[in-house]
């Protein structure tokens with residue numbers, strides 16, 4: 001189900017030290033070329049590379065030393 005984005009509201013948000021937040025429908029290609037579709041209202045894409053559910057964030061970035069956070 002598509003979630004319309006409000007005009008002027010970003011549909012991709014960078015969380016300092018954490019994931020990219022995607023609002024609405026997106027297609028994400030991971031490092032191996034696999035395609036992942038999301039239609040959740042908000043999805044979090046891992047930027048630290050340590051999540052066990054790539055390409056999605058599982059919160060692991062929160063326990064990493066600050067110098068390893070994105």
Ligand code: FES
Pocket residue numbers: 017018019045046047048049050051056057058059060061062
């Ligand atoms: S950004 Fe959250 S686990 Fe990588």
